[in-house]
Amino acid sequence: MSRPAASYVLPLKWTTDNGIAALADYLGEVAGWAEVLVVDGSPEERFARHAAVLPPGVRHLRPRFTCRNGKVAGVLTGLAEASFERVIIADDDVRYTEAAFRQVVGLLAKADVVRPQNYFLTLPWHARWDTGRALLNRALASDYPGTLGVRRSVLSATGGYDGDVLFENLELIRTVRAAGGKEFRADSVFVGRIPCSAGHFRSQRVRQAYDDFAQPARLLLELALLPGLAALYRRGGWPALAGAAAVVVGLAETGRRRRGGTAVFPPTAALWAPAWVAERSLTVWAALALRLTGGVPYAGSRLAKAGNTMGSLRRRHKAIRVAGRMNEPEGDRLWQEKTA
Template identity: 55%
Template sequence: MPDRSASRATPLALTYVLPIAARTSQARALTGYLRRLARTVDEVIVVDGSLGETFEAHARSWSAHVRHIRPEIRTTNGKVAGVVTGVRAARNECVVVGDDDVRYRRAELARMLRLLQTHEVVRPQNFFRPLPWHARWDTARSLLNRLGDGDWPGTLGVRKSVLVEAGGYSGEVLFENLELVRTMRAAGGREAVPLDLFVARRPPETRHFVSQRVRQAYDEWARPGRFAAELALLPAAVLAGRKGPGWLLAAAACSVAAAEVGRRKGNGRAVFPASSALWAPAWLAERAVTSWMALGTRLLFGGVRYRTSRLRNAATPEHELRAKLQERSATEPA
């Protein structure tokens, strides 16, 4: 009989890329996770855009276990520089990219590897652990997104050859995960969105959560139909309120019911508590206001603030990416 314990101990043929750019050392938060990853997958690459002493502190903590490198390129959205550098440096065809708050287990990485055998890009689903109030609030967004084409997590799986062949992806957009997926699809890649593949994510600090509200609403410039629907939330609520509070209560009840459907899809009840759907009215009320703030940000300032600059574009339309790749292919020598 095969030795199952030996099989479990064999590193998965994956490269794990973690892009980071921290102001202070993240050694305490990440060292244990990186060591566990190094025992689980064939290769771990930390692409570190941190400066000075912070980079050196990370090198001392991590270099014995992972490849700790600097970004080779510069982009306005710094995460993209880290991802592209890490994917290019990977020695495996199958690559998992994860933000610094993502926490994979072996079983989830093994399934990502299996999916990458038949797909070029894989989008799993995140859930927050632990669950402070603002994580419960944001979980409602995830549940509503699961009604459609799934939520957008802080991690993706990609096939290296397809992304390298496409020349990477734009680092001048805000919604970088959507840009990456669209680029992979424009290059002919197949996308998998397993609604039952759940990967834990650490919630942000409350201050950071608050600072992301308008920025997340601005992401929807990349999906005009969805953005228009979110802009319609506020006038719809005003009209409903004029008809009486019962209309608002009915709308809130419908949003809870919709979120509950999202919670039940893909065995979501395994990771999303039963109370999660109750936060849907709060999240929709937030988005009803922040969508208009995002619109004002675009019209008045030309884009949303990202670190020390502003980004105008949320993501590139997929037909434009496809046209650019076709033009590039036509001009390259045979």
């Protein structure tokens, strides 16, 4: 089987080396399928350690951009350095199989950005909790994974995407769509993910709720959860709350069964969805408090903006839209200016 003409970009910024050997083994495997670029914003001693451990087939480089969101700086650098038009962007906890990798690369023949479905390779309690969120997303629309496939020329046409927002994957998708690109939601292409530690999971609860400021309709719905649940309890007590939980479980089970999800999500996964809903009913209000006091803490500063609206992005990229597709020569000029 021929090697796909594709690049794999992994933005990295670690303060410890826990897991670097396993990551290096995985990237050595991916290097057999594609060009691999690790854009490493780690401190100098970590960078040197990573350079020594990563396999020879992996390109290891520093970010060339300065963004408040460091992941975007890594992605933009990887896109600028990539040799191929079709690029897979992935977080450091993502683990593709060759089959899934080829599926996403193949879908980039008919779309400009591809959104596969993540699932956890192991299931400690917090991974089960977060799986409940993913199933609800699948039931209502599609989940947001830690990996995307993108055509390099699309983001060349836009001059990149905003690196000063929190919800960077949504920002990338919206930027592609705003410039006339096509999104494909590959809900039946499953890509594994290694769960973070329980401590890291707990530390991300409010920050992930803050992402909803990029999705106003969802934000309003989630802000209504706490008063809605309180009113339900006043009217019907615990039996009413149990009934609401049953509805949430049924909705999550719909997401589990959608597009082949039963192959990777266990039968008990939907039972965790009410726990996530209860959590979000509280953390979304904490996120609102952060918004009113300057934004969410991020890398020693604060990010106020979760993402740009589709309307603002369409206005920004209107000049490079040609018959609903990207004007690539103009995009190349913008890209060269941005990377100079």
